[in-house]
Every structure is written in C-alpha cells, then in structure tokens.
Amino acid sequence: MRKEDIDQVNEIDREAFPTEWPQANYKHELQNRLAHYIVACDEERTAGKPEVRNSPEKGFLGLASKMRQLFNYRFVTNELPQPSEEYIIGFTGFWFMADEAHITNIAVRELYRRQGIGELLLISAIDLATELNARIITLEVRASNTTAQNLYRKYGFIQAGLRRGYYIDNREDAVLMTAENITSASFQAHLQRLKQAHSRKRGIALYQIAR
Numbered sequence: 001m002r003k004e005d006i007d008q009v010n011e012i013d014r015e016a017f018p019t020e021w022p023q024a025n026y027k028h029e030l031q032n033r034l035a036h037y038i039v040a041c042d043e044e045r046t047a048g049k050p051e052v053r054n055s056p057e058k059g060f061l062g063l064a065s066k067m068r069q070l071f072n073y074r075f076v077t078n079e080l081p082q083p084s085e086e087y088i089i090g091f092t093g094f095w096f097m098a099d100e101a102h103i104t105n106i107a108v109r110e111l112y113r114r115q116g117i118g119e120l121l122l123i124s125a126i127d128l129a130t131e132l133n134a135r136i137i138t139l140e141v142r143a144s145n146t147t148a149q150n151l152y153r154k155y156g157f158i159q160a161g162l163r164r165g166y167y168i169d170n171r172e173d174a175v176l177m178t179a180e181n182i183t184s185a186s187f188q189a190h191l192q193r194l195k196q197a198h199s200r201k202r203g204i205a206l207y208q209i210a211r
C-alpha cells in the first residue's frame, strides 16, 4: 500500500465496516514501522474510470494478480499524494511484533467478493508473515461474522478465545483466532494445497507481489 492508495482503501474500509468506530487511520499506518499492508488491484480497470469487465470470470482472469505491499513509508513529505491510477479491489494488513503477526483488517469491495480475492489477500499476508519469521498469526473477528471466520478456518486458524463486548459500537464479542507454527511442515503443506486449489479454481497464476 502506498499513500496514493489511501483514498481507495478508505472507501473499501467504509463499505466493508460501515459501523466501525473509530475508523482505521491508514495514513498513520503508513508511518507505523510495525505495519505491513497489501493491496489487490484489478488490472482491467483504472481508478475513476468506468468498469470494463464483462463478467466476473473474465474480470478475474485479467485481474489481480497484482498485489502490492508496503514496508512502512518512513519519510512522509508535505506534498499532496496523487490518487492511485490503479483500481484497488481489496486490502489487508497486519502488525508484526516479536514472533506474532496480528491481522488488523482484510476487506474486499462488495462487487468483487466470492471470487477468491479475500483468499488471495490472506495467502499474501501469511506468506509475508512467514518471510518475516512470524511463528503465529492472530486476529479478532466479530462473533457474527461467519463469512470471515470461514475464510480463516479454511486456512488453519482456530478459535483461541473470546473477548466479550470487544466492539465498542454494539458491544459485540470478538472471536480471537490464531494460526500457530506457521512455518511448520504441516501448516506449510496445507497452505500449498490451498494455494494450488485456489490457482486451479480461479485459472490464474496465483499472484505476484510487487515491492
């Protein structure tokens, strides 16, 4: 994620988490040395221009496959960033501390859901966390958000606890989920199988990460 991406990331955040308060401050996150964010872009579409996709399948084939991540922009200038030309369709981020990657957010534009983008983002986050030598990945998810819980379970996360009344907007409980020993042979073998299945199903090379 770059500072040029922030407007679109905010837009996706507002669409995905309309009642979240406080809203995540992604501008601040770019200066957070612990934070790592990844965005997925639709290469067939340019930000601010009409959509050219004919069908989800066709769109997906040309898409995606572009993931970009940022390792903490530490130098922020006063000049106003130009909005990104690329059309961002989803993003995820985590904070990396000691041996733990804590996923702060993952979201996909509504029109692009159920096409494997959430998976692509989660795979990218797991791969990056592995590269950084994380041992464990943690996250909180609303108790009612079974969609996201399904995604995490598919990738080997299990429920590790419950934080009662964690979300301040409606006092909803948070389910604490973790994937432990992510560098273990068994976790990595499971991940490889899922990557291959994802790639076969979606008909694209898994993804590329531009750094």
Ligand SMILES: CC(C)(COP(=O)(O)OP(=O)(O)OC[C@H]1O[C@@H](n2cnc3c(N)ncnc32)[C@H](O)[C@@H]1OP(=O)(O)O)[C@@H](O)C(=O)NCCC(=O)NCCS
Pocket (backbone or CB within 6 Å): 016, 017, 105, 106, 107, 108, 109, 112, 113, 114, 115, 116, 117, 118, 119, 120, 140, 141, 142, 145, 146, 147, 148, 150, 151, 152, 154
């Ligand atoms: C959660 C989210 C990121 C998933 O993104 P997505 O691109 O639609 O998900 P994918 O198409 O990659 O699906 C991957 C897996 O997620 C689960 N999943 C996704 N959509 C689902 C749905 N509507 N119902 C049940 N499970 C679902 C399934 O396990 C699916 O695997 P499958 O295709 O083998 O069934 C997306 O729904 C979203 O942005 N939601 C709003 C933001 C949010 O709740 N983020 C999580 C915060 S903790």
